[in-house]
Amino acid sequence: MPGGVEWALHCCVVLTTSSEPVPAARLAELHDVSASYLAKQLQALARAGLVHSTQGKSGGYALTRGPESITLLDVVEALAGPGPAFVCTEIRQRGPLATPAAACATPCGIARAMATAETAWRRALAATTIADLVRDVDANHGPDIMTAYGTWLGAPSG
Amino acid sequence: MPGGVEWALHCCVVLTTSSEPVPAARLAELHDVSASYLAKQLQALARAGLVHSTQGKSGGYALTRGPESITLLDVVEALAGPGPAFVCTEIRQRGPLATPAAACATPCGIARAMATAETAWRRALAATTIADLVRDVDANHGPDIMTAYGTWLGAPSG
Numbered sequence: 001m002p003g004g005v006e007w008a009l010h011c012c013v014v015l016t017t018s019s020e021p022v023p024a025a026r027l028a029e030l031h032d033v034s035a036s037y038l039a040k041q042l043q044a045l046a047r048a049g050l051v052h053s054t055q056g057k058s059g060g061y062a063l064t065r066g067p068e069s070i071t072l073l074d075v076v077e078a079l080a081g082p083g084p085a086f087v088c089t090e091i092r093q094r095g096p097l098a099t100p101a102a103a104c105a106t107p108c109g110i111a112r113a114m115a116t117a118e119t120a121w122r123r124a125l126a127a128t129t130i131a132d133l134v135r136d137v138d139a140n141h142g143p144d145i146m147t148a149y150g151t152w153l154g155a156p157s158g
Numbered sequence: 159m160p161g162g163v164e165w166a167l168h169c170c171v172v173l174t175t176s177s178e179p180v181p182a183a184r185l186a187e188l189h190d191v192s193a194s195y196l197a198k199q200l201q202a203l204a205r206a207g208l209v210h211s212t213q214g215k216s217g218g219y220a221l222t223r224g225p226e227s228i229t230l231l232d233v234v235e236a237l238a239g240p241g242p243a244f245v246c247t248e249i250r251q252r253g254p255l256a257t258p259a260a261a262c263a264t265p266c267g268i269a270r271a272m273a274t275a276e277t278a279w280r281r282a283l284a285a286t287t288i289a290d291l292v293r294d295v296d297a298n299h300g301p302d303i304m305t306a307y308g309t310w311l312g313a314p315s316g
Contacts, residue, residue: 010268089164099303108294110168110171118279
């Protein structure tokens with residue numbers, strides 16, 4: 001699990017409050033995290049098409065689509081890559097008792113069981129959206145906090 | 159996902175065929191993998207109580223219990239630790255708009271959603287045992303291969 005997942009998810013949540021691009025440094029300040037490391041997470045989100053960045057004096061990051069269209073899986077895969085966490089190296093085809101390649105057309109039981117578990121994990125992550133997380137903040141801390149995020153992000157820094 | 163999970167699971171599968179302890183070097187040779195790195199995985203399995211090691215000339219590793227009592231989750235946790243892959247650092251309590259600690263008695267929506275996904279993953283891993291994997295080898299490659307593993311592991315090396 002990439003360490004930046006938590007930061008990236010929090011950024012997506014607060015970016016829903018801003019109609020203007022938000023500089024990476026401002027997001028780092030709001031969350032009190034390393035600006036340089038957060039910049040890497042935001043660049044990964046941009047490469048995955050979840051945020052776009054604009055250059056210049058009023059530049060920064062903005063979500064590319066509505067928060068109901070961005071799932072936790074989108075964000076996790078943006079940072080970790082879409083590939084499986086468990087990578088099968090076909091150990092059964094190695095060593096003195098190697099199973100012939102022709103008999104290994106389908107994944108072995110280990111690879112299938114690990115893939116099944118990952119599918120369950122991905123399915124759960126895909127079932128929650130950034131909009132769900134925003135609703136959760138509203139429900140647990142009141143809507144004022146989301147409004148405050150928006151006001152703070154839109155205010156000049158310094 | 160620790161890289162040794164695949165190796166450790168294969169070791170558990172073939173250890174079901176041996177009534178005698180199997181030296182780590184023999185397991186490494188069977189799977190054509192690094193003996194030193196595999197030794198680390200076996201030591202982790204031993205620390206978790208899944209295998210026990212005996213010293214001496216006929217020493218080696220043996221499963222501590224029946225393969226129907228060892229799940230994939232047992233093996234994954236032996237290598238990765240039982241802790242969550244996603245660690246919440248309570249970002250909501252940081253920065254200029256920090257939520258007061260008193261209002262953070264329950265995990266935030268992000269932490270809960272990530273935990274839900276991990277629970278789904280762990281549940282799936284817990285649903286498959288080493289015995290299931292052995293049956294899968296039998297079903298896909300015939301019972302002769304498991305017998306051959308046992309014969310090879312029991313034969314003197316060299």
